Amino acid sequence: MTSRTGTTALSAARAGVAAIWCGTLMAAALTIDHPVGLFALLAAVIWAGWLAGAGQQLRKASRFALPLALMVVGVNAIVSRDGITVIARLGEIPVLGRLDITLEGLVYGAVLGLRVVLVSLAAVLFTAVVDQDELLGLVRRRSGRFGLAASVAGRLMPLLAADGARMAEARRAVPKTLAVSRFDLVSSIATGALDRAADAAAALELRGLGEGPCLAPRAHRPWSRHDFGLLISSMACCAVVTAALIGGWVDFQSASSIRAAWGLGLAMTVVVLPLVLVAPLFERRGVGG
Amino acid sequence: MERRVAIELTDFSYKHPDSSRKALDGINLSIREGEFVVIAGESGAGKSTLVRAIAGLAPAFDGGTAAGSIVVCGLNTRDNGPAGIARVCGTVLQDPERQVVMNTVRAELALPLESRGNSDASTARGVEEVALLLGIGDLLDRRLQDLSGGELQRVSIAAALAVRPAVLLLDEPTSQLDPVAADDLAWSLRRLNEEQGITVVVAEQRLERLLPAADRVLALADGAIACDAGPEEFLRWGSAGAGSLSTPAARLFVASGLADCPISVKEARASLARQGFTAVSPEPEETLASGSQRSRLVGRFSRKDPGADAALSISGLWDERPDGRAILKGIDLTVEPGEVIALMGRNGAGKSTLLRHAAGLLKPSRGKAAVSGRVAYLSQTPGAYLAGERLGDCVPIELLEEAGLAGLADRHPRDLSGGEVQRAALALVTASGSGVEPPALVLLDEPTRGMDMGNAEGLLARISYHASQGAAVVVATHDPELAAAAAQRTVLMGEGTLLVDARSVDVLTGGWYFATETARILDGAGGALLPQQGADLLAAAGVGR
Structure with missing residues (x-):
């Protein structure tokens, strides 16, 4: 685990708020099923990482995350018993029985793999830009x-x-x-x-x-524009994801057949979501870089 | 007024887990408030164990069995764990990397203050003051993983001092420091002791820097106190018996047959002046040539291409990092077969990086490093070469026999002393025969770190052996005495460049920091670098013997 002095709101804001922002990003990745929505979130992570100067760490992490994602796709394609569109018949395999590779199983595996990449990169962004020392200090004060x-x-x-x-x-x-x-x-x-x-x-x-337990009295630290910016960004992200889920704009299922929502709602979600997440990182005043 | 007791050991004995021998045996010791105590002793004598016991780590953390008691500022180590003892005693252990716990220097210094419930303002002030005291203000916002060993050492000391402890315990604090930083640290400890009244207890191999500040020296041998005396009396005792527990100045005086071993360079000079010795130091300009000047001289007077038969030929080597820092800046260096050169310079000068390039472990940004054959490279962490559960699994038995370690084949590498680990790793990297060609180039990075004089002499013999077999040897070191004893040539590095490349006698006699103690006492006269050479010079001048 390392901490990094970056040059965006993520490093300038209090660690707790920056952690909430990263946590929101990961929660969104685990909530949305639609691959287009996941790609939009992936774009937001890469964009944020690039703005925060953590591009090198993200590149390094992707060397491990991508093979892991491919493995998830492969395993899911083999073990999935759902799906009606058979694209390859592998015959009888000892222990596993009859193996058919279905398009639905492959697509669901791809969505899982994409999620693995997304969560891994978001975690790397978290360790690269959030002040771990301040975060540990917060934990120590509680317990x-x-x-x-x-x-x-x-x-x-x-x-x-x-x-x-x-x-x-x-x-x-x-x-x-x-x-x-x-x-x-x-x-x-x-x-x-x-x-x-x-x-x-x-x-x-x-x-x-x-x-x-450490019970050091804390001095009042005024909230900065970066704290507010990241908190509003997190809340806005939650609102967009909630609206998209309720409105069915990011519906996606691949259990027996592939069905995905396409339309204005999805288009709005994939455009608004990255912008909402990355917007506070364009505020460069007071970031110390 | 009688000073109160700061540390009291009563019949204290300690045995490591799975060991039949007592590491500390019946120690009775009383250290008063405000005393400056140096703990001396050969490797394995029990210095580090004593420090860990006083800090409350042994046996609470290290396991093993203990008898007797230790009381630090009224706190018994049996009833108070290391954290309890830490309320009154700051401790700095040998390996700084293992004792930093946060990510940035500022957070590391703030942690002990926060954990004592200090307010934010009080913590910020404490961090600022201790950073100024140790001269690490410019490191405050750096990440700990980016710091050199020497910088980490200073941060560890600052973190131990942050809470203004009544007692400061240090285990070989100068082992990773360059001569400049080591001198600075010695002065800082002296100031803390004299001005703040902090009780300072330091376990150390290299005594010459600390003796002038010490009130008492404790010499340990086989886990017991062999000598407890003032510095002068300790030197007399050390010179008479255990010659390895001595300083170069004391050895110079003993070799010259002069009475009263001096505890500092100043005292030694005064004593020699009283005997009528006047040093005539050489002019630095007459002797030193910069790296580039040396290359030009070689080119002018020799038709031979200096790199043609070289064991190591480095030309225009740059090491630039992605963040823009240049660690090496256009290095040119040639080492001939059979030649031994010492690489010296401040912490962070680029010595280790240069060795790793020569070993082919790093890729240069520009330039190249060419080697005529196999490279044997021993890094600063020889323990990393012994990856296994038994020493015999890591190093073939015939190599252990050569190194005199065959009896330890069944021991876990972790349970060996620093000197034993170093010898085993050196035997492994320099192995030859059975399809392995002998090394053409031997690279040693800080090989005498934390090593006693006996082991250092063994290392010198190994260096001579490899040079006699035709291998070029490059030793990166902070130890001028090692450079003087082993190397014909000394290269002084600074900020990633070669500042000076000349004969060791020229480099190590002319400076204040990068000079042997003998050379500083004699002001470089006659090119004497080592005590015996100094004694010969004094004898020729009619002083002593």
Whole structure:
């Protein structure tokens, strides 16, 4: 987990509000079924990431998210028993039985895969631009023990990543015949996680965090235009998604046959949704970049 | 007025889990408020264990069994966990990467203040003051993962100091620092001790920087206190018996047969002046050539292309990062077979990056690094080379035998000392035979970090061996004594460029920071870098012996 000083409202706003904005984005991705609506949200994530200077992180994350999405499409196509439009007959397979690939199963898998990509990229945007330290501080104020556990977990990831990078580099520097196998390397990193967790917990104790809940009085911090902007954007996103769901503008189902809503409502949703989400990021005053 | 006791150990013993030997054995110790205490000892003597026990980590976090008691400012470590002890005692452990917990420097410094319930304003003030004290104001908004080891070390110390503890405990705080930062830190600790009255307890291998500030030195051997005395008496004790627990200045005086080992360069100079020694230092302009000047001289007087038979030839090498920073800026460097060169410079100068380019682990933005054969590269973290449950699974037994570690084949690499890990990893990367060609280039990054003198001498022997076999050796180090003992040539780096590339004797005698202690005492006279060379010079001048 890392935090990044970016140059948009997402980094300038209070962490709680920026987290709500990212959470709204993920919730919308999990609520909307229509692939066109999901593509609109994907456009919003990429646009926001680009504006926030997190394009490189999103590109890196997509290298893992895309293969994962393809795997979801493939598995769903194989295991799905729904759908009437058979596009390939694979015959009898031991254990699995008769396998037919249907268009509906493939399309539903594609929607799931798209959702995986979307949620992954939104999560990466969240870790890249939201101040994790401030967020952990908020958690600690509510519950000291939970905050401690969250801090250890948060610290563990970069420590293990650094261990992995060092071990991989060391492996490259050793003569090939003497180098440990990849399996041993991964196993060593995994078994080292316990040591690293103990290190992180010890460090937190030495900073005085094990002494019970932190009840530091907070100074009043006035709400900035970025706080308001992101909160209004989140509320507007919720309103658009709710209206689209109630109005049936983003209806989509692929259980037995493929049926999708097409029309002005859908067109309005896919245009308005990204604009509503990205609009506050164009406010550059006071972002410190 | 009698000062109160800050730290009291009564018959304290501690045994690590799964160990039959006591790491600390019946320690009785009383440290008074405002004292500056240095803990000395060879690797494995128990220095770090003592620090961890006083901080409340051993056995609460480390496991194992303990007997006796430790009381820190009235708090017993049995009844108060590390967090409780942290109320009165700031602790800085050896590896700074393992003790930072937040994402930015500002948040790291604010955390201990927040966790004590300080208000936002009080936290902000505390962060600002401690950042100014440690000279890290410009790092406040940087991400911790982007900092160098030395910068992380200073941030860790600042975080420990943020709550203005009554006691400050440090375990090898200068091990990752360049000579400039290490001197700054020594002065900061002295100021905190003298002006703020903070009790300072420092475990350290390199004693020369801290002895002038110390009230007491505790020497540990096999988990027990072998010497508890003032710095002068400790040096007399160290020089008489355990020569490895000494300073270069003390070794110079002992080798010269002079009485009263000095605890500082100033004292050593004064003592020599009283003996009638006057140093004549060489003019820096006569001896030093910049990297580019050296290349021109080579080209003018030699028909041979300097890179033709080189073991390592780096030309016009740039390393530019996506955020626009240039880590290396047009480096030109040639190392011949059998040559040993030392790479020195401040933290963040680009030494490690240059070694990684030479090892082929990084891709340059421009320029190239060519090597004539196999490269053996040992990074700053030798433990990363030993990925396995047993040492014998990571390193073949014949290599362990060569390194004198065959008896440890069944141990987990995590349970080895720093020196043992370093020797095993070095044996692994420099292995040859059985289809593995011997290395043409050996690259060592900070190999003496946290190493005692005995292990450092073993390392010097390995370096000499590889050079005698025709390998070029490049050692990145903050240790001028190592550079002087091992390298014919020293390259000084700064801000990603080569500032000076010259004979070690020329580089290490002319400076204030990048100079050996012997050279600083003798003002570079006669090109003496090491205590024995200094003693020979003094003998020739009729001083001592």
